[in-house]
Amino acid sequence: MSNTKFPDGFMWGGATAxxxxxxxxxxxxxxxxxxxxxxxxxxxxxxxxxxxxxxxxFYPSHEAVDFYHHYKExxxxxxxxxxxxFRMSINWTRIFPTGKEAEPNEEGLQxxxxxxxxxKKYQIEPLVTIAHFDIPLALTNEVNGWASRDLxxxxxxxxxxxxxxxxxxxxxxxxxxxxxxxxMEIGNxxxxxxxxxxxxxxxxxxxxxVRYQALHHQFVASAxxxxxxxxxxxDFMIGCMIAYMPRYPRTCEPSDVLLAKQTEAMHSHFCGDVxxxxxxxxxxxxxxxxxxxxxxxxxxxxxxxxxxTVDFYTFSYYLTLCASNDxxxxxxxxxxxxxxxxxxxxxxxxxxxxxxxGLRIALNDLYTRYNIPLMVVENGLGAFDKLEDxxxxxxxxxxxxxxxxxxxxxxxxxxxxxxxxxxxxxxxDLVSASTGEMxxxxxxxxxxxxxxxxGDYSRKKKASYYWYKDVISSNGENGLEx
Ligand code: BG6
Numbered sequence: 401m402s403n404t405k406f407p408d409g410f411m412w413g414g415a416t417a418x419x420x421x422x423x424x425x426x427x428x429x430x431x432x433x434x435x436x437x438x439x440x441x442x443x444x445x446x447x448x449x450x451x452x453x454x455x456x457x458f459y460p461s462h463e464a465v466d467f468y469h470h471y472k473e474x475x476x477x478x479x480x481x482x483x484x485x486f487r488m489s490i491n492w493t494r495i496f497p498t499g500k501e502a503e504p505n506e507e508g509l510q511x512x513x514x515x516x517x518x519x520k521k522y523q524i525e526p527l528v529t530i531a532h533f534d535i536p537l538a539l540t541n542e543v544n545g546w547a548s549r550d551l552x553x554x555x556x557x558x559x560x561x562x563x564x565x566x567x568x569x570x571x572x573x574x575x576x577x578x579x580x581x582x583x584m585e586i587g588n589x590x591x592x593x594x595x596x597x598x599x600x601x602x603x604x605x606x607x608x609x610v611r612y613q614a615l616h617h618q619f620v621a622s623a624x625x626x627x628x629x630x631x632x633x634x635d636f637m638i639g640c641m642i643a644y645m646p647r648y649p650r651t652c653e654p655s656d657v658l659l660a661k662q663t664e665a666m667h668s669h670f671c672g673d674v675x676x677x678x679x680x681x682x683x684x685x686x687x688x689x690x691x692x693x694x695x696x697x698x699x700x701x702x703x704x705x706x707x708x709t710v711d712f713y714t715f716s717y718y719l720t721l722c723a724s725n726d727x728x729x730x731x732x733x734x735x736x737x738x739x740x741x742x743x744x745x746x747x748x749x750x751x752x753x754x755x756x757x758g759l760r761i762a763l764n765d766l767y768t769r770y771n772i773p774l775m776v777v778e779n780g781l782g783a784f785d786k787l788e789d790x791x792x793x794x795x796x797x798x799x800x801x802x803x804x805x806x807x808x809x810x811x812x813x814x815x816x817x818x819x820x821x822x823x824x825x826x827x828x829d830l831v832s833a834s835t836g837e838m839x840x841x842x843x844x845x846x847x848x849x850x851x852x853x854x855g856d857y858s859r860k861k862k863a864s865y866y867w868y869k870d871v872i873s874s875n876g877e878n879g880l881e882x
Pocket of ligand 1: 417420533577578643716778782825831832833834835840
């Protein structure tokens with residue numbers, strides 16, 4: 401018997417997000433979301449945000465890979481691979497087209513009910529992200545997205561409707577995807593729906609006070625959603641989702657170590673600390689004071705945060721970062737997140753430095769810090785895949801990537817970490833969030849869709865599909881040989 405068997409009941413599966421996967425952006429009564437105004441980009445040229453829909457512009461998420469019409473086929477493929485869990489998000493504007501309606505859009509509600517019933521047919525658990533980079537455009541245009549406290553009530557109304565409607569179909573929920581994205585400029589439009597300017601989405605005009613205030617509104621909304629969810633169904637498991645990026649010091653020079661710890665605290669730990677512990681950590685308050693940022697708390701907010709802590713902690717894991725004070729290295733990293741390059745790691749075609757051992761370190765650190773169940777809900781390799789003439793897709797690089805990361809998860813479990821599941825990102829090829837490309841493929845299932853908008857949406861299993869299926873059916877006993 402192999403020694404890489406995972407615990408019984410381990411939740412293997414895949415993950416997606418509505419705005420990158422579903423398409424049907426104007427079907428079934430759906431309203432416009434911020435994500436619908438993202439143009440395509442390339443790995444060297446960032447995507448843009450347009451002020452309104454432009455006729456001659458191509459918006460890759462509008463059709464995405466058309467899960468909207470392919471959900472039965474997609475779920476059958478997931479079932480055949482043995483998925484135990486499927487992470488997906490609910491498009492807010494499918495339920496509330498402008499975010500402000502008193503009554504939900506029945507057609508939207510029915511669509512997700514059909515999806516959940518299809519999953520149930522194959523005993524696949526849905527793991528639902530309530531907000532995955534998805535904000536009704538009307539709320540951005542009228543009140544500047546999460547910068548306004550009004551968003552808390554709109555969001556809770558959305559939560560109440562979906563919690564009640566799906567209370568017997570969905571048990572696991574995540575309140576916000578990668579909420580800590582908003583500790584960086586990139587979060588302004590993407591995660592908060594804050595509109596400062598059109599144009600390049602990576603480098604928007606930034607007001608940190610507005611950004612952190614908006615993030616505070618999301619913390620309060622999340623805490624209220626946890627409490628509300630538990631009152632609707634006490635069996636709900638409601639978690640947070642963090643883009644977890646460990647920071648290493650580039651050298652053991654103490655000031656590099658300090659810089660690594662400080663940046664890791666604010667960018668990777670701050671949001672998890674608020675979600676899990678229920679209060680702002682001291683270092684965040686110091687950071688705000690040092691940077692002239694004042695967060696307005698309503699009188700009840702402290703109590704709301706304390707009473708709405710999450711049941712489990714989930715995170716995405718793609719890369720680690722390095723911190724350096726040395727001008728020669730400081731900004732030598734090639735990913736959109738920046739930092740210094742790590743000379744010991746491989747870099748993918750999009751500048752991300754992949755680091756399997758870093759995942760074991762992350763799991764140990766997070767479990768030490770929080771002591772609640774953990775789940776890796778995104779991990780994967782964006783790569784240029786080649787569709788061969790005979791219709792096969794051979795992606796040994798992806799198999800190697802997953803093998804290395806899964807082995808480190810297994811080691812972390814042996815270390816004593818309570819890791820309950822793993823969902824690979826973009827299990828079926830989808831639109832990249834940062835670049836808008838189709839060419840950056842993560843899936844174990846190939847979709848015939850390309851950056852110029854062509855393609856017939858047909859699905860094909862990649863070599864990694866068969867490999868992952870073997871891993872799942874043996875619960876880790878097969879496919880992980882070192
Ligand atoms: C995470 C997001 O940041 O990483 C996903 O939750 C995203 O939405 C994924 O797609 C991979 O990033 P990208 O930019 O390669 O699509």
